[in-house]
Amino acid sequence: MxxxxxxxxxxxxxxxxxxxxxxxxxxxxxxxxxxxxxxxxxxxxxxxxxxxxxxxxxxxxxxxxSKTVEKEYYAQVDGVITNKAIEQLKNGVEIGFKGIRYTTKKCEAKIINQ
Incomplete structure (x- = not known):
């Protein structure tokens, strides 16, 4: 079990x-x-x-x-988050991992508390 x-x-x-x-x-x-x-x-x-x-x-x-299960994440971040930053996140941002560059998938993003 x-x-x-x-x-x-x-x-x-x-x-x-x-x-x-x-x-x-x-x-x-x-x-x-x-x-x-x-x-x-x-x-x-x-x-x-x-x-x-x-x-x-x-x-x-x-x-x-798997991709069949929708995920939702909440993140607390330091600094000022602008509407421009939220729009960039929604459209995918470039990140690096072990020297390889990736672009994140498009997603929904919003500020929930300021």
Missing amino acids: HRHFLFHKPHGYLSQFIYEKKRHKKLLGELYSFPEGTMAIGRLDEDSEGLLLLTTDGMMSEIVR
């Missing part, structure tokens, strides 16, 4: 249970005794905190991470 968890990932932790590189990182398994085989569905950066879905069901993880 598979288990599913809604979990608040605190700042400073990786969204994973195993880290095989030499540097010590704080992992989710240090916070709670999850069943063997528990995995995060998606991820939050080490410097981020928020709701994270966990499961022991690999198939459920694949389904939720």
